[in-house]
Amino acid sequence: MRPKIAAGNWKMNGTQSALDELDALAAMLPGGDTRVVICPPAPLLIPAVARAKGIAIGAQDCHAAEKGAHTGDISAAMVADSGAAYVILGHSERRADHGESDADVSAKMQAAWAAGLTAILCLGESEADREAGRTLEVIGAQLAGSLPDDAGAGNTVVAYEPIWAIGTGKVPTLEQIVEVHDFLRAELTARFGADRGNAIALLYGGSVKAANAATIFEAENVDGALVGGASLKASDFAPIVVALAAS
Numbered sequence: 001m002r003p004k005i006a007a008g009n010w011k012m013n014g015t016q017s018a019l020d021e022l023d024a025l026a027a028m029l030p031g032g033d034t035r036v037v038i039c040p041p042a043p044l045l046i047p048a049v050a051r052a053k054g055i056a057i058g059a060q061d062c063h064a065a066e067k068g069a070h071t072g073d074i075s076a077a078m079v080a081d082s083g084a085a086y087v088i089l090g091h092s093e094r095r096a097d098h099g100e101s102d103a104d105v106s107a108k109m110q111a112a113w114a115a116g117l118t119a120i121l122c123l124g125e126s127e128a129d130r131e132a133g134r135t136l137e138v139i140g141a142q143l144a145g146s147l148p149d150d151a152g153a154g155n156t157v158v159a160y161e162p163i164w165a166i167g168t169g170k171v172p173t174l175e176q177i178v179e180v181h182d183f184l185r186a187e188l189t190a191r192f193g194a195d196r197g198n199a200i201a202l203l204y205g206g207s208v209k210a211a212n213a214a215t216i217f218e219a220e221n222v223d224g225a226l227v228g229g230a231s232l233k234a235s236d237f238a239p240i241v242v243a244l245a246a247s
C-alpha cells in the first residue's frame, strides 16, 4: 500500500517567525498514517526540525556534488545533517530560474539518495506543451531523464505539477489529472516492474486548495499533494491534510 503524503513547499517565503505555523499545523493534524512534510527555505531547516511535531521537514533543492566550491549551494549531506528527511528536486521554478536539465536533476537524485534522503521529483508540462498535445510526451521524457534506475518507494516520490497550474488558480480537470497520473504509474511499472512501480507515491501539485483537494484525491493514482501557496498558513494547509486522510 502506498503512503498518503501532504507536502508543503514554502518556496522563498518565511523567516523564523513563520515557524509558529508548524506548531499551529501540528495541533490541527488529523492523526493516522498520512505523512505531512513541510519544505521551508534552507535557513529554516534546522529550527524547523527542532520545532516540528509529527511533521517531516524537507529541503527545496540540493547540489549534486558532495562538497566543494559551489557558493550559495547546499549539499544533500548538509540537508540530511539538518535532520530533514526529504528534498524537492527538479521543481519547474528551479528548471526555469537555474536552467536545471533532466541530467542535472538525475545527478541530484543520486546525491539525495546517497545522503539517505527521500527525493520529491517534480515533473510538469508548460501551457504551450499542453496546447500542442505534447503533455505525456514531455512528462515521459522528464521522468526517463531525471529518475535514476535505483528509484523505489523508500527513496522517491514523484510530483506532477503542470507549470500553468502553479500559483495561477488554474487547476486541470480531474480527467486531465487522472490521465497524467495513470500514465506515470504505467511508466513506473513498465520500467521497474509491478511491485516497485506501484509502490512509488505520486503527488499532484498546482493550485491545490482546501476547496479542490477532496476532488483531486479521488483519483486512484493521486497519493497526495505538493502544495505551494496554501501550505504557508496552517489554517489553509490543515484542511488539505484532512481531505487526504479522509480519501
Ligand SMILES: O=C[C@H](O)COP(=O)(O)O
Pocket: 009, 091, 161, 165, 166, 167, 168, 205, 206, 207, 208, 226, 227, 228, 229, 230
Ligand atoms: O511546489 C509547489 C507547487 O509549485 C504548487 O504551488 P501552488 O500550490 O502555489 O500552485
